[in-house]
Amino acid sequence: xxxxxxxxxxxxxxxxxxxxxxxxxxxxxxxxxxxxxxxxxxxxxxxxxxxxxxxxxxxxxxxxxxxxxxxxxxxxxxxxxxxxxxxxxxxxxxxxxxxxxxxxxxxxxxxxxxxxxxxxxxxxxxxxxxxxxxxx
Numbered sequence: 001x002x003x004x005x006x007x008x009x010x011x012x013x014x015x016x017x018x019x020x021x022x023x024x025x026x027x028x029x030x031x032x033x034x035x036x037x038x039x040x041x042x043x044x045x046x047x048x049x050x051x052x053x054x055x056x057x058x059x060x061x062x063x064x065x066x067x068x069x070x071x072x073x074x075x076x077x078x079x080x081x082x083x084x085x086x087x088x089x090x091x092x093x094x095x096x097x098x099x100x101x102x103x104x105x106x107x108x109x110x111x112x113x114x115x116x117x118x119x120x121x122x123x124x125x126x127x128x129x130x131x132x133x134x135x136x
Contacts, residue, residue: 034058059089071103079103 039054048068055061064084071077081102088095097110119127130136 034060059087059094061085061087069102
């Protein structure tokens, strides 16, 4: 039992040494500091609305606003409808994403985001006919 105890103690010591080395190595890296240049927040509990925004010195800018919305007939069928935008720089290119999140899900748009191809004409006609008949 003494041999087993010594082997267990040696394994624990090796694990402890490895953890200390990992922590020491992680502390050697310089942290990236991003300063917030502007920040604004508003919250109106009576109207159930909010909005916030910030800009950082690394080029990231974010803004968002939202309101509580009754989606269904029941009291628990409520949700937050939000919209916003964020901008960031990658390399020499500046990207902007506008988005909406509502009862139809999350929809993001941006010049750099892919878009689906247009629907074929016959599909557009079928959808229009179904809508005119009240089936859509």
